[in-house]
Amino acid sequence: MGGASETPASIITLALRTAKRLQQQRIVNALVQLAGVRKSFGSAPALHSTDIEFERGKTTALIGPSGCGKSTLLRLIIGLLEPDSGSIHFDGATIDSEAILLLRRRVGYVIQEGGLFPHLTARDNVLLMPRHLHKQQDEIKNRLDELCSLTRFPADALARYPAELSGGQRQRVSLMRALVLSPELLLLDEPLGALDPLVRARLQKDLKEIFARLAQTAILVTHDLVEAAYLADIIVLMNEGRIVQQGSIDDLRDRPANDFVREFINAQRSLVTL
Amino acid sequence: MRPVFRFVCLVWIAVVPVAGIADPGHNLSGHNSTDPVIIGSKKFTESYVLGEIAKRSLENAGVKADHRQGMGGTIILWEALRAGQIGSYPEYTGTIAEEILKNASSSSQDEMRAALGKFGVGMTNDLGFNNTYALVMRRDAAQRLSVRTISDLRPHPNLKLGLTHEFLDRRDGWRPLAERYQLRPQQVVGLDHGLGYAALQNGSIDVKDAYSTDAKIGENDLVALQDDLQFFPQYKAVFLYRLNLPSAAIAALQKVEGTLDERRMIRLNAEAERTKNYARAASLYFRPNELTKASAGESLTHKLMRWTTRHLELAGFSLLLAVIIGVPLGIIASRGGAIGHAILSIVGIVQTIPSLALLALLVPLPFFGISPRTAIAALFLYGLLPIVRNTATGLQDIAPSLRESAVALGLEPAARLRQIYLPIASRMILAGIKTSAVINIGTATLAALIGAGGLGEPILSGLNLNDHATILQGAIPAALLALLVQWFFDLLDRILIPKGLRL
Numbered sequence: 201m202g203g204a205s206e207t208p209a210s211i212i213t214l215a216l217r218t219a220k221r222l223q224q225q226r227i228v229n230a231l232v233q234l235a236g237v238r239k240s241f242g243s244a245p246a247l248h249s250t251d252i253e254f255e256r257g258k259t260t261a262l263i264g265p266s267g268c269g270k271s272t273l274l275r276l277i278i279g280l281l282e283p284d285s286g287s288i289h290f291d292g293a294t295i296d297s298e299a300i301l302l303l304r305r306r307v308g309y310v311i312q313e314g315g316l317f318p319h320l321t322a323r324d325n326v327l328l329m330p331r332h333l334h335k336q337q338d339e340i341k342n343r344l345d346e347l348c349s350l351t352r353f354p355a356d357a358l359a360r361y362p363a364e365l366s367g368g369q370r371q372r373v374s375l376m377r378a379l380v381l382s383p384e385l386l387l388l389d390e391p392l393g394a395l396d397p398l399v400r401a402r403l404q405k406d407l408k409e410i411f412a413r414l415a416q417t418a419i420l421v422t423h424d425l426v427e428a429a430y431l432a433d434i435i436v437l438m439n440e441g442r443i444v445q446q447g448s449i450d451d452l453r454d455r456p457a458n459d460f461v462r463e464f465i466n467a468q469r470s471l472v473t474l
Numbered sequence: 475m476r477p478v479f480r481f482v483c484l485v486w487i488a489v490v491p492v493a494g495i496a497d498p499g500h501n502l503s504g505h506n507s508t509d510p511v512i513i514g515s516k517k518f519t520e521s522y523v524l525g526e527i528a529k530r531s532l533e534n535a536g537v538k539a540d541h542r543q544g545m546g547g548t549i550i551l552w553e554a555l556r557a558g559q560i561g562s563y564p565e566y567t568g569t570i571a572e573e574i575l576k577n578a579s580s581s582s583q584d585e586m587r588a589a590l591g592k593f594g595v596g597m598t599n600d601l602g603f604n605n606t607y608a609l610v611m612r613r614d615a616a617q618r619l620s621v622r623t624i625s626d627l628r629p630h631p632n633l634k635l636g637l638t639h640e641f642l643d644r645r646d647g648w649r650p651l652a653e654r655y656q657l658r659p660q661q662v663v664g665l666d667h668g669l670g671y672a673a674l675q676n677g678s679i680d681v682k683d684a685y686s687t688d689a690k691i692g693e694n695d696l697v698a699l700q701d702d703l704q705f706f707p708q709y710k711a712v713f714l715y716r717l718n719l720p721s722a723a724i725a726a727l728q729k730v731e732g733t734l735d736e737r738r739m740i741r742l743n744a745e746a747e748r749t750k751n752y753a754r755a756a757s758l759y760f761r762p763n764e765l766t767k768a769s770a771g772e773s774l775t776h777k778l779m780r781w782t783t784r785h786l787e788l789a790g791f792s793l794l795l796a797v798i799i800g801v802p803l804g805i806i807a808s809r810g811g812a813i814g815h816a817i818l819s820i821v822g823i824v825q826t827i828p829s830l831a832l833l834a835l836l837v838p839l840p841f842f843g844i845s846p847r848t849a850i851a852a853l854f855l856y857g858l859l860p861i862v863r864n865t866a867t868g869l870q871d872i873a874p875s876l877r878e879s880a881v882a883l884g885l886e887p888a889a890r891l892r893q894i895y896l897p898i899a900s901r902m903i904l905a906g907i908k909t910s911a912v913i914n915i916g917t918a919t920l921a922a923l924i925g926a927g928g929l930g931e932p933i934l935s936g937l938n939l940n941d942h943a944t945i946l947q948g949a950i951p952a953a954l955l956a957l958l959v960q961w962f963f964d965l966l967d968r969i970l971i972p973k974g975l976r977l
Contacts, residue, residue, distance in 0.1 A: 278882050304884030315879030319897045319972035328893070329883055361974035377883075 231256045231385055231417050232277055237286035239272055246272045248441045249286065254385075259411050259418045261432035263425060264464075268438040270421045274387050277419070278309050291384065305329065308378030308386040312393045314370040316362040322373045323358040326380055333381075347376040350410055368399040375410075386418040392427065404430060425449075425468035437461055510538035511723050514551045514563035514925065517544040517934060518667055519746050520605065520687060520711075520739065524564035526756035528713055528727060534760070535726035543752070544934055545925035547640050548573050550837050555714055556593050559843045562715035562727060566605060568707040570597070570714075572646040583710075596717045596724065599731040600710035603739045605687040607641065607706045608698040612674055616697050623702040624655050627681065631658050636665040636679030646707055648683075654705050668937045685709075687736055689744035711739075734759070750941055774947070777932075782951055784846075785928035788921050789914040789955075792850045796857030796910055801903065803858070804865020805891065817862065825859045829920050837924060849921035849928075856917055857910040864906025868899030901971050908963040915956045919948065929955075 230253035239247040247269040254260050262270035275281045276288060279300040288295045290303055316325050326347065330340045348355050351372040362370055371391055378386060391407075392400045408431055411418055422428050428435050429449040436446040445457040456462040511532055515525030525541050532539035542560065545551055552574050554560045567586065571577055575589050587597050609624055616622070619630055627633065641647045642664050652658070659681075665673060670682040671690050684691060684698065686709075691698060711734070713727045734742075738759075746755035803821070807814040827835075832852045842848040872895055880894045896903070922930030929948040936944030968976075 280878055280881060301884055301886065304882055307882075309879070309882040311875055311879065313875060315875045317876060317879070317894055317898070317974075319900075319974045321974065329885075332885065332889060332893075361977055363974065363977040 229255055231291060232419075233289040234273075234276070235287050235289075237276060237283045237288060239269075239276060239281060239284055245441050247276070250443060252436065252443060252446075254417065254419055255434075256417050257415045258433045259416070259420060259431055260434045260436060261420045261422055261428035262436050262438060263422055263428045264438035264444075265423065267440075269441040270436075270438050271389055272441075273438075274389050274419060274421050277385075278304060278307055278387055305333075305381055306384050308381070308383040310371070310374050310378045310386070310388045310391045312390045314362070314374035316370055316374055316377070318362050321359050321361055322353075322365065322369075325362070325373055326358075326376045328377070330380055343380060344376075347379060350379070350413070351375050352406060366399075367395050368403060371395065371403060375407075379410075379414075384417060386416050388418065388420045390421055390423070393422075407431060425465065437464060439464075510540040511561035511719060512559070513539055513541045514545050514554060514560040515541065515543055516548070516551060516563075517546055517923075518685070519689070519743050519752075520685065521564055522752040522935075523742050523746050523755050524601070524711065524713075526752045527730060527759050528562055528564065530756055530760060531726040531730055532723050535722050535729075537720060537723045537726060539723075542925035543931070544922065546923050550834075550924060552714075553838050554843055555595060555716065557840070557843055558716060558718075559845065561719050561723070562713050564601075564711060565597075565714045566709035566711055567600065568606065568646060568709040570712075571707060573644060576645070590714070591717070594717050596715050598713045598715070598728050600712050601730055602711075602732045602734040603687060603736040604708055604710050605685045605736075605739070606701070606709040607646075608684050608686045608691075608701070609681055610674070610684045610691055610696040610698050611681050613695045613697050615680060616699075621699065622697075623700040624651075624657075624705070625702050626699070627657055627659075628655065631660055633659060633680040634661045634663070634678070635659050635681045636663050636670050636673050637683050638667045638670065639664045641683040646705075651705055654703055666937055687739045687743060689740055689747050692740070693744065693747070750944060778947070778951060781927065781929045781931055781948065782955070784926075785915070785918050785921075785930075785952070785955065788846060788849050788853060788918045788926065788928050789911065789959075792853035792918075793857055793907070793911050793914055795850070795854040796861055796914075797907055799854075800858045800861030800906075800910075801865050804862040804903070804906075805869065807862055807866040808869035810870075814866070818866065821858045821862050824855045829856070829917060830923065833920065833924055845924075846921065846926040848924055849918065849926040853914050853917055853921075857914050860906040860909040860913070861903070862906075864902045864909075865899065868902025868906075869895055871902070872898050897972050898975065901967070901975060904963065904967055904970060908960065911959045911963060912956050915952060915959055919952055 232254040234250055234252050236249050236251060237247065238245070238249045250269075250273070252273075262273060264270050272281065276283055277290075279295060279297075282297075290306075293299065295303060316322075317328075320328065323344070326344060327340055330343065344358075345355070347353070348358070353369065353372045353376060357365065357369065362373070365373065374391070392403055395403065404427060410416065411431070420428070420431060425435075433448070434446060435449055435452055437444045437452060439460055445452060445461050447455075452461060453465055456465065513525050513528045513532075515521040522543055525543065529539040529541040539561075545554070545560075548565075548569055551560070551563050551565075555563060565574075567583065570586055570590070571581060575581075575586065577589070581589075583597070583599070590597055609627075611621060619626075619633075621627060621630070637648055642649075642662075648662070663679070665679070665682070670679065671694055673679045674682055674696065675694060681699075684696075686698060690696070713730070715724060715727055742755045742758055745758055746752050749755065803817050807817040829852065832855065833848060836842045836848045836851055842851060876894070876898065880890045885893065918928050919930035919933055921928045922934045929952045932944050932948035933952075936942065936946075936948065
């Protein structure tokens with residue numbers, strides 16, 4: 201083996217092997233990978249062929265104007281939509297219709313109005329899946345206590361129905377429901393979009409703390425650049441079904457990829473500095 | 475309460491009122507010697523009385539017998555007799571020749587007996603009277619227009635005729651009669667027999683068909699027009715019976731042969747209409763010492779209980795079936811597509827079939843016949859539409875965000891339906907079941923047309939006797955039941971609809 205390693209051919213083999221190992225390393229670091237994923241509704245393309253990776257432990261914000269494809273991207277990851285072409289990997293495994301059920305239980309999903317089931321109390325909403333999966337009673341109870349303190353939700357309101365809760369409280373319950381199975385990935389589709397500014401600011405602060413405490417891999421869809429900059433490590437700016445630029449808020453502000461990025465940043469900044 | 479448990483409760487509540495008491499048509503199967511012989515009768519007074527006489531004759535001979543009153547028309551009774559669902563019923567020779575054997579040339583009673591034998595059916599000799607069809611008019615009107623015979627109607631085409639549906643369609647009925655007598659009246663309407671007498675009295679019609687032994691002819695001061703061209707065949711009353719009846723039963727029926735002349739029959743009919751009690755009229759036929767045996771009439775309370783119980787059995791059992799079948803159909807229909815549309819169209823079309831037509835379609839089928847089963851099947855079909863449609867709509871109306879939340883949580887499709895979708899749609903589904911229940915309570919009155927009992931029984935015989943009190947005995951409890959059912963389901967809403975949906 202030692203003699204053979206001197207030859208040029210074996211050097212190439214070694215280089216290839218190293219490259220492959222690095223590639224595998226990257227797969228392990230990326231929790232979700234999209235390769236050539238494309239989606240149209242009828243004849244209207246919602247997402248052009250897209251490649252993107254989401255790293256473990258990082259919060260990514262998908263941002264852009266309405267109809268830019270950011271929600272479509274999120275719904276493809278949770279399997280609410282199926283891609284027309286391309287593949288999606290989760291934790292190294294391809295997502296297909298058979299694996300999707302188990303995958304969804306490793307992913308938490310929060311939507312704008314909370315999506316709480318009106319016929320179930322806050323507690324029953326949160327505990328729907330653990331009970332369905334026949335988790336231990338005391339394990340369920342401990343998890344609920346943990347989540348209440350994590351999301352600052354008053355325990356005595358757990359017996360209330362969604363109709364009896366405020367908008368902010370509903371989002372906290374929705375967050376608890378998404379986190380109850382300790383998911384590897386948390387998806388949030390404009391979770392704070394329908395809340396008034398004060399409640400929204402409070403929830404932003406709490407969300408940031410929660411992400412940090414859980415070292416949670418999260419993907420957040422928002423159209424608010426300030427919110428994205430505050431909560432996310434990486435910002436992905438999209439327009440008309442394409443990713444325009446991704447990086448930190450400094451990258452986007454100081455090194456805009458094109459005029460659209462510059463215009464988008466300026467539009468939001470002018471509101472802030474008003 | 476957990477949703478699954480809640481659904482079990484719903485089914486349980488629907489079952490309890492009917493389970494144990496609903497035993498549709500248990501005594502219609504074969505002829506064990508211990509089974510009572512079932513006597514049928516048509517929906518008019520004389521047939522009721524003759525049916526009652528047959529029953530009492532059998533009982534006096536020590537044979538157990540049961541009388542199903544007023545089971546509708548000739549076809550229904552004949553099919554029931556042929557299939558062995560009833561043991562005997564009173565019939566008329568003219569009807570046998572024209573309607574059953576469809577043999578226009580008036581054959582002798584022996585020829586008829588031979589032809590009936592091929593169906594396993596026997597025929598007694600005639601009971602002693604000829605009850606032919608007749609056209610009747612108010613006496614004053616007849617005198618004013620000097621109409622005495624049917625031929626005299628020819629110059630008066632403006633007279634309004636109100637004829638029973640059976641007479642309109644019979645081979646020896648209206649059309650050949652009109653042809654023979656060259657009658658071309660401007661207005662001929664189909665009308666219930668009992669209602670027709672009231673219509674004659676108030677002048678809505680001028681001429682109607684009747685039976686020559688009908689007690690109403692005398693009571694209402696009507697005249698029977700003379701059949702001057704001898705169009706109507708002989709209608710001698712006989713009993714038709716299954717040849718495999720016990721010989722004691724056949725002998726008992728034959729004992730009635732030749733014992734009822736026209737005057738006696740008219741008197742019994744009049745007694746029945748006066749007292750509103752067929753059993754009492756029939757007992758006039760027997761000697762007084764036999765009379766005491768069965769003269770204890772059923773009290774009104776007892777009758778009301780019996781009718782109401784049967785009514786609830788019919789409506790409850792059919793509703794249960796409609797829920798068990800309708801909800802799954804609604805779930806399938808909610809998914810849309812060709813199958814969903816087909817389901818909604820079919821249950822919609824079933825709803826438009828007139829109830830009498832639906833009953834007539836079901837009666838000749840082997841499993842159904844003259845039994846509560848037929849009524850339950852028809853009510854079940856009518857009950858489907860509201861349940862299927864409300865289930866489908868309720869499921870379709872669930873907000874997409876809630877559907878997606880259920881999917882994204884990782885629930886299996888069956889669990890989504892059971893734990894999320896059905897509870898959210900429960901208000902709509904229950905509203906459909908409520909509509910169905912109220913419709914069924916109303917429609918179940920039609921069960922009496924095929925002898926299945928219920929509160930339709932007094933309504934039908936009241937119509938037949940033109941007796942409002944009897945009609946109300948059925949109509950008032952039926953209306954009260956509908957109210958009770960409505961109230962019961964309002965209560966059920968509070969139990970079954972999750973609290974979170976009522977905020």
